[in-house]
Amino acid sequence: MEGLLVSQTQKRKKNRKQSPCSSCRQRQRQSWSHSPSASPSPFPPRTPNGTAHSSNHHSSSHAQAHTHSYYSHNSNHHHSNSCPNRKKATGLAKRKAMKGQSPNRRKKRAATILSCWIQPTSAQGFTVVQTPATVKEGDNVILNIQGYTGSAREYVWYRKKSAQDPGRVKIVTFYSNHLYQSPSNIRQKVLANGSLIIPNLIVIDDGYYEVQINDSSSQILKGGAPLKVYENTLIKPTITIQSTGHIVENDSAVMSCNSKHKDLSQIRWYFQNKKLILNKRMSLPLNNQTLIIIPVMREDNGAYKCEVWNPFSASMSDLFKLTVCYGPEKITILPKHVHGQIEVLLNKKLILECQASSEPPAQYTWQVNGSSRAGNSGNIYAISKLSWGHSGTYTCMAMNSVINTAISKNIRVRVYEPSGGSIRGGDVVAGIVIGVLAGVALIVALIYYMVIGESSGE
Structure with a gap:
């Protein structure tokens, strides 16, 4: 019997060397130094044939070793966030750990071991909120980190064109333990809670700002927000028409509102000094920068204007007269x-x-x-x-x-003529001809009667 106990003790020592977590071994060594009055394991150790040994057959030192096994002790501390070495436990160690434990404790132990093997690499447990929500050149803005309750080691801020842009440029790194940022001689500053301050904004500060939090539990959390910086003064835009010749009715007309500003998403159109009301033939693609009329009709003739604007400024173009050719x-x-x-x-x-x-x-x-x-x-x-x-x-x-x-x-x-006479030169000639013919006929008739009268008188 004593030989069997010695063999089991050696196997336990071997399993402790193969433990997946060094901190667990440290806690195990600490548990061995406890007094013999420590709470025993709820289940006695089992022999290889599956039967339970009575504690009366073992010495007190052996009973202590069974009571404070690695897994039973670690199950009392499964809430710990530390997980140093991620060594995979051998099959023998797993089987030994499963013996002498209830099903619930075995599930908790399995979850603890898995937590040592699998660690999340990113999370979205916070948000970035811009304050104030709308800013222009020369303003100051804070990109506030909200909802993060962990303990951060570092805050790393990046800037890129958009949230979907794979490329990003590092701005600054803030080390929480030392309350120090690198580089330190830049305009952007990081607060103790990781929020980013950008003073004296300029237009090129536009973009998407992303923060990466490296916390004390070796997690990497990411979040971000877009930043739009509006211009203080807008330059007058101009209207041009895309045509190689004259615009003819039933053709198409394409007018563009041109500005030197890079952001033309805020554009309004006017017709005859009133806000343009689109009909079914009109459309405004490209963020309202282009006005397309298909087909163009004569009622589209008139004066057009476009206006570029933002929440802080606006500028109107000169009148542009659209001429649609038609007729006669x-x-x-x-x-x-x-x-x-x-x-x-x-x-x-x-x-x-x-x-x-x-x-x-x-x-x-x-x-x-x-x-x-x-x-x-x-x-x-x-x-x-x-x-x-x-x-x-x-x-x-x-x-x-x-x-x-x-x-x-x-x-x-x-x-x-007022008297009703001939009214055209041709009519006068015709009248004269008719009169002459009538006179000739009259003379012929007179001659005829004269000749007939003389013949009858003889």
Whole structure:
């Protein structure tokens, strides 16, 4: 029996050397120095055949060794955060640890051992809050760390373009134990709680700020927040249109609001000095920087302005006039006429006015009875004193020289006298001819009757 006890004691010593946690061995050695009155293990040691040994068959020193085994002692201290050496326990040590323990204690011991093997490398147990929430050039800002309750060894601050940007640039490291930051001769300062102060902000301070907390439990926690620095003064923007020629109705129009500022996310558009109300043909992509109209119509003609702004400043562009070319169309000739004809008194003044809808305004030419009149190239055709020769057909031609389109309209002019006489030179000639023919017929008739009368008298 004594040989069996000696063998078991040697195996326990061997298992203690293979323990996964050096601090556990230290606590075990401390437990061996306890008095014999320490609380015994709830389960007696078992023999290799699985039967329990009675403590009456062992010496007091051997009973003490069974009571303060490595695992039973460590189970009383599983709440400790320290986990030095992560040596994997052998299968023999695990089986020995499982013997003589209740199922609940075995689960706690397994969790403790796993905690020595597996440590989290990052966490998000805090937030970074910007104070104040909106800042401009020259202001001071604090990036506050909120919600962190652990014990930090270091706070390391980085800056990058965005939260998704894989590249980052280290700004400063703060050592909590020494209350010291490195580098120390920079504008940014770190408070005792790890929060970052940035005084006298400039535009290039824009970006995403990330803090990495290396705490005393060997955890690495990360968090961050974006920082936007607005400009104090905004330069007047300009409007340009993307076109190689004239904008024609039913085509597209693309106008851009251009500014020297890098951030153009705050842009407003105005039309005819009122805030632009988008219709179904309009869109504002690229953070409102571009105004697209598809298709563009004549009602889109007018004055446009754009404004760049931020919470602290604003600047408006000069007026930009959009011209949409169309026409000519809907041509008319005044004065009003009936069935395409007007009647004018002989020797009176005649004024014909031609009108057509067009952008740019149409150019007009006139024709009389098919012949061009070079002296009347405007939309007004005037005759100071009508004569019989002014009767005829007048044609107005309207042309848009930009898009090379033209349209025309005819009107007939009839000159008459107040007495109802002939009203055109052709009518006078016809009357004379008719009169001559009538006179000839009358003479022929007289001769005929004279000849017939003489014949009957004989």
